[in-house]
């Protein structure tokens with residue numbers, strides 16, 4: 227059977243030819259307007275990036291090379307003894323657009339594990355950092371320092387064991403699913419786009435991915451992951467054990483009236499419940515132990531109330547949960563209670579999409595990214611004349 231490298235070597239010329247065709251035949255064709263609203267509104271909705279591995283539809287959520295989350299759950303090989311998709315098979319799909327066989331997946335796992343040793347200099351560097359430094363900052367510094375011995379590798383395989391939860395089969399399965407579905411979310415989100423932008427300067431993949439991690443560390447992006455748990459637990463402390471829909475509703479209004487956003491709800495693109503949230507909820511529903519967990523019940527009850535409250539509040543374009551609304555609760559239930567660490571798991575997952583894009587950017591010879599910027603006055607002039 228073919229290795230990942232051999233498979234990519236076959237796919238690259240096909241994609242290169244496709245890119246060449248687009249360049250020759252369509253370079254002058256417009257595929258959308260640039261509205262002033264997009265330029266001053268964080269480029270929302272602007273059709274301006276090439277990203278082949280995944281596409282985010284506002285209504286139905288993410289698809290990886292055309293496959294929805296339930297599709298990949300059916301099609302991609304799981305780990306031996308497990309049911310959930312694993313990072314290695316997702317990486318294969320993202321990189322090649324093809325579903326690997328179980329044997330190809332195992333071979334890739336073996337290869338990644340063999341190459342996964344951390345240089346002692348990087349281990350000492352991380353050990354020398356203050357223990358109170360946010361884990362995302364530590365991860366970013368560690369990844370950037372790996373550039374010293376750069377021949378790029380990812381090592382997501384024994385993560386559960388490394389965290390000290392290797393004996394917990396359910397948590398291992400949860401991490402497999404978590405890592406796979408957090409891997410890629412098309413190109414425009416802040417972390418993926420940062421990796422792409424930095425990579426477009428031909429910066430080393432370690433540095434490009436480290437930059438992406440620092441984008442993920444913001445509260446409007448991956449840090450929401452830790453904020454959700456903090457917020458749900460303070461709700462629990464305030465309303466007590468007898469949580470009802472009414473008490474949750476009151477707490478939601480209190481959050482909103484204090485000018486805060488409801489963490490884990492809303493999205494820059496999605497306009498429906500995030501299918502990644504649904505997949506994690508379904509995982510919980512398949513395990514009686516999780517169904518009885520107070521924190522998982524709270525997340526579920528909040529979901530039953532929050533969309534209506536957010537609709538009544540009337541600001542957010544998407545009153546539904548994103549993946550961060552659910553992702554921390556299972557970790558918390560199993561005793562991984564260091565919230566600050568949650569975004570690190572998201573960060574480790576995001577390596578899949580960032581690395582995929584960096585490989586393709588090189589294979590297709592994509593150029594330095596350099597959009598044009600304008601001053602407020604110039605935008606007004608352009609709007610008036612156009």
Ligand code: FCX
Pocket residue numbers: 415445446447448449450482486487488489490491492493494495541542543544548549550
């Ligand atoms: N609670 C309260 N208000 C919200 C809200 C929420 N969850 N989500 C959006 N709004 C508000 C915005 O603050 C904005 O208010 P303004 O007009 O006073 O500035 C208004 O609704 C319109 O925002 P909208 O266009 O719907 O959303 P944006 O694209 O600007 O922002 C994020 C999207 C995700 C940043 C926003 O919904 C948010 O802050 N959510 C909470 C944080 C969160 O969960 N982030 C994780 C997102 C994601 F899944 C990830 O990257 O990990």
